[in-house]
Amino acid sequence: xxxxxxxxxxxxxxxxxxxxxxxxxxxxxxxxxxxxxxxxxxxxxxxxxxxxxxxxxxxxxxxxxxxxxxxxxxxxxxxxxxxxxxxxxxxxxxxxxxxxxxxxxxxxxxxxxxxxxxxxxxxxxxxxxxxxxxxxxxxxxxxxxxxxxxxxxxxxxxxxxxxxxxxxxxxxxxxxxxxxxxxxxxxxxxxxxxxxxxxxxxxxxxxxxxxxxxxxxxxxxxxxxxxxxxxxxxxxxxxxxxxxxxxxxxxxxxxxxxxxxxxxxxxxxxxxxxxxxxxxxxxxxxxxxxxxxxxxxxxxxxxxxxxxxxxxxxxxxxxxxxxxxxxxxxxxxxxxxxxxxxxxxxxxxxxxxxxxxxxxxxxxxxxxxxxxxxxxxxxxxxxxxxxxxxxxxxxxxxxxxxxxxxxxxxxxxxxxxxxxxxxxxxxxxxxxxxxxxxxxxxxxxxxxxxxxxxxxxxxxxxxxxxxxxxxxxxxxxxxxxxxxxxxxxxxxxxxxxxxxxxxxxxxxxxxxxxxxxxxxxxxxxxxxxxxxxxxxxxxxxxxxxxxxxxxxxxxxxxxxxxxxxxxxxxxxxxxxxxxxxxxxxxx
Amino acid sequence: xxxxxxxxxxxxxxxxxxxxxxxxxxxxxxxxxxxxxxxxxxxxxxxxxxxxxxxxxxxxxxxxxxxxxxxxxxxxxxxxxxxxxxxxxxxxxxxxxxxxxxxxxxxxxxxxxxxxxxxxxxxxxxxxxxxxxxxxxxxxxxxxxxxxxxxxxxxxxxxxxxxxxxxxxxxxxxxxxxxxxxxxxxxxxxxxxxxxxxxxxxxxxxxxxxxxxxxxxxxxxxxxxxxxxxxxxxxxxxxxxxxxx
Numbered sequence: 026x027x028x029x030x031x032x033x034x035x036x037x038x039x040x041x042x043x044x045x046x047x048x049x050x051x052x053x054x055x056x057x058x059x060x061x062x063x064x065x066x067x068x069x070x071x072x073x074x075x076x077x078x079x080x081x082x083x084x085x086x087x088x089x090x091x092x093x094x095x096x097x098x099x100x101x102x103x104x105x106x107x108x109x110x111x112x113x114x115x116x117x118x119x120x121x122x123x124x125x126x127x128x129x130x131x132x133x134x135x136x137x138x139x140x141x142x143x144x145x146x147x148x149x150x151x152x153x154x155x156x157x158x159x160x161x162x163x164x165x166x167x168x169x170x171x172x173x174x175x176x177x178x179x180x181x182x183x184x185x186x187x188x189x190x191x192x193x194x195x196x197x198x199x200x201x202x203x204x205x206x207x208x209x210x211x212x213x214x215x216x217x218x219x220x221x222x223x224x225x226x227x228x229x230x231x232x233x234x235x236x237x238x239x240x241x242x243x244x245x246x247x248x249x250x251x252x253x254x255x256x257x258x259x260x261x262x263x264x265x266x267x268x269x270x271x272x273x274x275x276x277x278x279x280x281x282x283x284x285x286x287x288x289x290x291x292x293x294x295x296x297x298x299x300x301x302x303x304x305x306x307x308x309x310x311x312x313x314x315x316x317x318x319x320x321x322x323x324x325x326x327x328x329x330x331x332x333x334x335x336x337x338x339x340x341x342x343x344x345x346x347x348x349x350x351x352x353x354x355x356x357x358x359x360x361x362x363x364x365x366x367x368x369x370x371x372x373x374x375x376x377x378x379x380x381x382x383x384x385x386x387x388x389x390x391x392x393x394x395x396x397x398x399x400x401x402x403x404x405x406x407x408x409x410x411x412x413x414x415x416x417x418x419x420x421x422x423x424x425x426x427x428x429x430x431x432x433x434x435x436x437x438x439x440x441x442x443x444x445x446x447x448x449x450x451x452x453x454x455x456x457x458x459x460x461x462x463x464x465x466x467x468x469x470x471x472x473x474x475x476x477x478x479x480x481x482x483x484x485x486x487x488x489x490x491x492x493x494x495x496x497x498x499x500x501x502x503x504x505x506x507x508x509x510x511x512x513x514x515x516x517x518x519x520x521x522x523x524x525x526x527x528x529x530x531x532x533x534x535x536x537x538x539x540x541x542x543x544x545x546x547x548x549x550x551x552x553x554x555x556x557x558x559x560x561x562x563x564x565x566x567x568x569x570x571x572x573x574x575x576x577x578x579x580x581x582x583x584x585x586x587x588x589x590x591x592x593x594x595x596x597x598x599x600x601x602x603x604x605x606x607x608x609x610x611x612x
Numbered sequence: 613x614x615x616x617x618x619x620x621x622x623x624x625x626x627x628x629x630x631x632x633x634x635x636x637x638x639x640x641x642x643x644x645x646x647x648x649x650x651x652x653x654x655x656x657x658x659x660x661x662x663x664x665x666x667x668x669x670x671x672x673x674x675x676x677x678x679x680x681x682x683x684x685x686x687x688x689x690x691x692x693x694x695x696x697x698x699x700x701x702x703x704x705x706x707x708x709x710x711x712x713x714x715x716x717x718x719x720x721x722x723x724x725x726x727x728x729x730x731x732x733x734x735x736x737x738x739x740x741x742x743x744x745x746x747x748x749x750x751x752x753x754x755x756x757x758x759x760x761x762x763x764x765x766x767x768x769x770x771x772x773x774x775x776x777x778x779x780x781x782x783x784x785x786x787x788x789x790x791x792x793x794x795x796x797x798x799x800x801x802x803x804x805x806x807x808x809x810x811x812x813x814x815x816x817x818x819x820x821x822x823x824x825x826x827x828x829x830x831x832x833x834x835x836x837x838x839x840x841x842x843x844x845x846x847x848x849x850x851x852x853x854x855x856x857x
Contacts, residue, residue: 117814200847289691586677
């Protein structure tokens with residue numbers, strides 16, 4: 026059975042292919058189109074997946090879309106009616122948006138792929154999240170918590186999943202919170218208030234929060250009031266997102282908190298405004314964490330289960346995830362590499378296979394590397410054309426050379442194997458550097474990432490050494506597999522890991538399992554043999570405003586335009602040579 | 613090479629002067645230009661990734677670096693202006709002063725090297741003319757004027773290299789490529805106007821429906837909303853995957 030999963034139209038569109046119950050490949054459209062957070066119908070991703078599976082569209086048994094468009098439209102229309110007459114500006118825009126394309130998903134899929142209509146299926150948004158989280162986790166029985174901005178109506182669901190001995194699978198969502206009462210929208214609203222792009226800048230709020238004090242916690246708790254059954258009720262007088270396409274927060278919020286930050290305003294943490302922004306970030310982060318921990322704790326008591334699968338965009342909040350692991354009573358917390366909408370392509374396909382077609386469950390390979398493979402030959406060819414001297418080295422020599430260069434303070438662009446699914450670079454499309462000094466962080470910010478100084482960089486460490494450097498609770502190593510948790514750096518190592526230790530002494534680490542990423546693991550070990558600390562700074566291989574690189578040529582382009590010293594794609598290595606970049610007179 | 617503003621821009625000079633007179637509006641426009649330049653830098657980097665011609669690749673990388681530097685310069689000047697003046701006026705008249713390629717949607721993947729060079733040449737030419745007129749009307753702000761003058765030097769390089777490379781790659785058809793690029797720009801402009809007009813008409817039509825057809829349903833929806841309980845609801849009973857509801 027061949028099932029194609031698709032997510033599209035809001036943010037992060039993607040496609041995933043399942044053959045006989047096992048994922049073959051999955052990729053976000055942005056990695057191929059090179060438009061960050063590309064939400065367009067993922068035709069390139071679909072074509073690539075079909076090519077990988079050597080399939081024609083008519084050979085697919087099912088194409089599953091990750092949400093139910095008519096149900097979503099019902100919510101949009103209902104909210105416009107509820108907000109009458111204040112929604113008069115947003116209504117035409119919303120209708121044009123929906124009627125102009127997003128509503129007609131079935132027709133789009135049929136016309137683009139030529140598949141029969143009866144093979145086009147629709148999985149509910151949060152069911153897709155739940156399936157992505159549960160069916161890809163190494164567990165047979167788990168509680169499930171999904172939370173994001175909004176799907177059709179649901180914004181947060183609590184449920185459980187089970188796989189029986191015979192492989193039959195059940196995912197049961199027990200309760201849900203409905204729009205407009207949404208933890209994701211609460212966080213996004215403050216993301217917008219703080220001048221960051223919504224659906225993209227939320228992790229900046231999390232980073233900024235560490236610099237502030239939660240002085241507005243009381244206000245936030247009034248804004249997001251807890252209900253007796255453990256849910257939340259947003260006081261909508263502070264928001265505009267439910268009745269406006271342009272503004273997420275109301276004038277009342279601005280009157281209470283002061284002027285919002287403009288996107289181009291630098292955040293100066295020494296200034297009063299800078300401290301206010303940090304305090305606002307700390308407050309919303311604190312409230313989010315407390316609600317999530319409480320919800321997870323109640324769910325654990327209710328289900329009595331040991332494992333929790335987290336899905337939805339809110340599951341990208343590593344600080345909250347770590348608190349859930351420590352405080353909720355669950356022994357393991359599983360977050361997939363793509364808990365947001367991109368991962369729903371895989372989730373919808375898995376849901377259709379296991380639940381709709383009732384096929385027996387098969388464990389999903391426990392790694393995030395489902396995308397296109399970097400071509401070492403492409404890098405060698407292009408680099409040679411441009412006057413560089415690329416080297417092709419056996420793996421052991423390549424790792425020795427790269428570890429030497431990293432130990433000398435060089436910054437390395439590292440591309441190995443298949444591209445990751447999800448927003449994190451997990452060792453296959455990473456920029457690597459020595460993690461020991463603040464100066465390295467500043468250098469990366471200044472010459473490569475061009476990003477705000479308050480944002481931390483992440484460390485990667487072999488799983489077996491993680492406990493030595495980081496204070497991991499039981500299950501922490503697992504949560505850090507896909508960089509989904511933020512944990513304290515042990516105080517005695519903070520000075521030696523200064524470039525990856527955030528201001529509050531924590532780090533969003535990745536624990537590298539040798540079986541999952543052997544080359545990356547070997548590089549960490551080799552670096553440890555030289556420096557005594559097998560930890561590297563690992564940041565996504567992209568420049569500001571661009572998606573993570575996919576092909577070797579895109580890595581090369583990033584290398585040419587930034588302060589990266591050394592580029593590796595597969596077994597091909599190129600060292601920065603400024604004379605090779607000079608322009609000839611003929612130009 | 614000296615860059616002259618177009619005749620139209622010369623005619624509209626008083627309007628340009630008015631648009632650029634307000635320092636807060638000026639700051640906002642510079643931020644918009646910064647974004648456009650940064651987008652342009654990404655387009656050019658993509659062009660460098662896609663071309664098979666090593667010389668073009670180097671030139672596109674250089675061009676991309678220039679555009680990124682311009683973006684940083686525009687943003688920096690915008691920040692300085694806001695820091696000294698505070699924020700204010702929202703009206704920016706972007707239709708009049710859109711910045712470099714501000715209104716042209718470039719799809720690098722769909723362009724051959726020759727047509728891309730022709731497009732870039734025309735686009736740089738137009739931008740240079742516009743930047744020249746901005747520099748002329750900014751007599752009250754010598755720093756911003758100096759910024760435009762400095763960027764103009766890069767624009768001249770961009771105009772020159774795109775023309776030369778077009779001549780190298782397409783020595784016989786360079787004129788045709790330029791005319792095709794001009795026609796493409798006119799067609800894009802027509803599509804923009806048509807799409808904008810259609811959007812306005814659709815907007816008006818939907819707004820009328822909103823006020824004439826929806827009030828009764830709105831009342832019902834509001835009444836139903838009041839009956840909704842706070843907090844959790846039972847999860848919606850799953851519908852078959854064949855259903856869109």
